[in-house]
Amino acid sequence: MRLIRLKEVMQVTGLARSTVYKYIAEEAFPKPVSLGERCVGWVEDEVQDWVVAKIQERNLAKSAAGRPDRLRLAG
Template structure:
């Protein structure tokens, strides 16, 4: 299991920092794991699954249209 820092999450998803935290607040994005008082990271598999869901939603929308 690998943990990703915010910079890596932003690179993988193409999202800005503020958007990542906005989506977390809306329960539309994986929550980070606390690594200490001011240190968090995300589980890589959860980020990859989120990306896969977005791809699936895109493909289903294209098929429905």
């Protein structure tokens, strides 16, 4: 198990610091683990699972709308 700091969370997710904390407050993002008085980290697997869930939501939305996942080229 690996803990990652905010900078890496932002790189992995593409979210800004304020958005990460907003999603945490909304219980829509993994909660950080306290590492000290003013230091937190996130469980890397939990952040990766969140990203995968977002991808799956996107794919389900495409399927529900009847849009193909890939463009087909005429050949």
